Amino acid sequence: MSDALESGAPSFLDQFPDEAKLVRATLWSAFIALILGGLFGIIQTLHRTDILRVMDSSYYYTVLTAHGVLMVVSFTIFFLVGVFTWAVVRSLDRPLVDIRYSWTWYGLMVVGTLMAVVAVLGGFVDSTEMSADVLFTFYAPLQAHPLFYGGLAIFLIGSWLAGVDWFRAWYAWKREHPDERIPLQTFMALTTMLMWYIASIGIAIAVVVFLLPWSLGLFDEVNALLTRTLFWFWGHPVVYFWLMPAYMLWYTVLPKLAGGRLFSDPLARVVFVLFLLLSTPVGIHHQYVDPGIAEGFKFIAMTNTMFLLLPSLLTAFTVVASMEYGARRRGGTGLFGWLRALPWARPAFTGMALAGLMFAAGGFSGMINAGMNINYLVHNTLWVPGHFHLTVGTAVALTFMAATYWLWPQLTNKPLFSRPIGLLQVVMWFVGMALMSNAMHVSGLFGVPRRTAEPEYQGFDFTPAFGTMNEFDMQIAIGGTLLFISLGLFIGNVVLTSFGTKQSSLGEDLPPALSGPSDSPVVLDNLKLWVGIALVLVVLAYSLPLASIISRGGLFGPGVGxxxxxxxxxxxxxxxxxxxxxxxxxxxxxxxxxxx
Amino acid sequence: MSTETAKKEIDHEDFDPKGTLALILLYFVILAILWIFMYFIEFLGNDLTVIG
Structure with missing residues (x-):
């Protein structure tokens, strides 16, 4: 019998049926993107490693673009809007202001996704000229069909309106609770959205002002370095946009699953404020090898990036301490012995804990990426996809899947179909990613390039210091296959859960933090102050580089076709x-x- | 199976996250070892890279 049944509380569906329906819709959208993205993932894994080739290599970039866009834009952000809607409504304990408005932003996001995906899939159809083989980064002069850029813009607008929805709910709540601190989960959603609004200025300008009109033929050329820099203005904070819902789940749900409660509410608030401040003025660290940006600007971006380690390390401390608290309440003892007292049989807990462990490894490879000098060794190699499959591919994706096992019954009033399958699934994801990501990192160190269907090129051998290239390819192929099977088990479990019979009292409460909000300075909740400082930091980091790029090449040049x-x-x-x-x-x- | 059973209350003041400290120290040791490993693999294991 599950814990949920014993808790006897009304579920989220019982309390907020309209919002539960919306959250289910967003999560289904995320899962559909996950299925398609996973399918393209396994196709490219087996193609690149030359195990099974079901298509010509000329379609590789179509597959790669579809995999990237579906996984890191559609899956992650649809899940985010779902889990933030749940978190805001749950923590404010009041419904959204106008559910028709909420369905509008969801509809916009669906329409935007469909437009972009249709443009990308057009690359498979030889009889049409429509294609968008531009990869997730859509660097000019690679050009996509206007439908792709239009879809991205509409999706973005949908996500902005979703944020407005949560702010409206908070304002309504504030009128009824004038002297209270912002509930923690709402605070996390709001600070994340403020970061998103600042970050999306870059991508909105790149897409709406330059790339969309350029693809429509309104002008012949764009300044490739400018649009690229604007992309990364958004492209780094977007990784925190993926991560923040995972962090929210680690801070608020994982401690409960571990049998305890969050160690410190103030520390959690500090971490989210730091991400709001520091996520954006760092994007140039993705452009260390770009000519046309002075080394000094890159150095500033590197320094800011290293400061970003602070909130991540604070999170490691707070989340692990919360888990330890839960374990000691459950009778755990010893310096490391308490780890055995954690509820490893629960897929929701084990998945999130393993995701956190992978994130620690991703932290190491991220530090390598962020270092200006050592970045040159791994830039554009397979190391980089190895890194982000640890972060977004595991820390985020595995946390989302694990959280689904806990959240889905509360959204449907149907108990999880199978816990053992769930447990097998999260462990299989961890093992598959350990194999695939390890081999990607090592291959990257030996110079194996990313983003190519034919990594061996011709007449050339990579010479690893240990192992063989075949071993690394096999690790990648086996790892990728395990991930695909794991994904199938996840989807199957969710679908079969949905076919189950309804039960009552599946709700679960989240306990308050050990050190509550009253222990934290009130200034932490001053969102206007943090937005102001974040904007100043962005101006400091970006005004001179952007002015330099524009003054040298002009807004629309130098063109390269x-x-x-x-x-x-x-x-x-x-x-x-x-x-x-x-x-x-x-x-x-x-x-x-x-x-x- | 229940995870809600046999829980004891531990006050904020009574909880000293020593296990967390040990794990974080272990992580830093691993990081340091990996940095040293990188040095051997990347600088001593490869010839100079000439670009251009």
Whole structure:
């Protein structure tokens, strides 16, 4: 019998049926994106490692774009809006102000996703000219169909309106509770959305002002470095946008699952404020090898990035201390012996704990990425996808799946179909990712490039210091396959749960923190102050680099033509010198250009 | 199976997260070892990389 049945509390569905329906819809959208993204993931894994090739390599970038966009835009953000809606409504203990408005932002996000995905999938259909093989980063001069950029813009607007919805709920609550601190989960959702509003300025300008009109043919060229810099203005904070709902679950749900309660409410607030301040003025650390940005600006971005380690390490302390508190309440003893007292049989707990463990490993590879000098060793290699499969691919995705096992019964009034399958699923994800990500990191150290269907190129051997390239490929293929099976088990478990019979009293309360909000300074809840400081930091980090990029290249130049022209030029060159004995060199160069 | 059973109350003042401290120290030791490992693999294991 599950704990939930014993707790006897009314569920979220019982208390807020309209909001529960909305949250279920957002989570279903996330899961559909996860299924499709996973399918494209296994196709590219087996293709790249040359185990099974079901398509021509010319479709690789279509598959890669679909995998990236579906996983890190659709899956993560649909889950985010669902879990934040749940968290805001639950912690304020009041419904949203107008549920029709809420369905509107959800509808916009669905429409935006469909537009972008249709444009990407158009790349598989030879009879249409529609395609968006531009990868998740959509760097110019790679050009997508206007539908792709339009879809992104609409999706973004939907996410902004979702944030407005939670602010409206908070304002309504504040009128009834004028002297109270913002409930922790609402505080987390609001600070995250403020970070999102600041960060999305970059992507909104890049897409609406430059890339969409450019793809519509309104002008011939864009300043590639400018749109790229605007992308990363958003592209780094978006990783915290994925992470913040996972952090929220680690702070508020995981301690309960461990049998205890959150160690410190004030520390949790400090962490979210630090992410609001520091997430955005760091994006240039993704551009260490970009010519056209002075080293000094890159150094500032690196320094800001290293400060971001602070909230992550604070989180490691607070979350682990909360787990230890739960374990000691359950009778755990000793310096490490308390770990045995944790509820490892619960998939929701085990999944989140393993996700946190993987995040610690991702922290290490992230520090390598963030270092200006050592970044050159791993830049554009398979190390980088190895890193973000630990962070967004496990810390975020595995936490979301584990949290679903806990949350889904409260949204449906149906108990989880199978805990053992859930446990198997989260452990399988952990093992699969350990194999795949480890091999990706190691391969990257030996210079194996990312973003290519043919990593071996031609007439070239990578020489690892230990092991063989075949071993690494097998690790990647086996790991990827385990991940795909795990994903299937997850979806199956959720679907079968949905077919179950309804029960009552499946609700679960979240206990208050050991050190409550009254222990924290009131200034932490001054959102206007933190937004002001965050904006100042963004201006300091970005005004000079952006001014320099624009003054040198102009807003719309220097142009380099669009993606098909580059490929055609090099293809023609290759053909013309086909018998001159330098074909391989040029072919490698061409792949290199596309990867860049 | 229940996870809600056999729980004792521990006051805020009585809880000293020594196990957490030990785990975090262990993480820092692992980080330091990995940095040293990187040095051997990347700098001593490879020849110089010439670009251009």
């Amino acid at each position: 669009t993606y098909p022209m580059i490929v055609d030029t090099f293809s023609a060159l290759i053909e013309s010198v086909a018998h001159a004995g330098i074909t391989e060199t040029l072919a490698q160069f061409e792949v290199g250009v596309i990867v860049q």
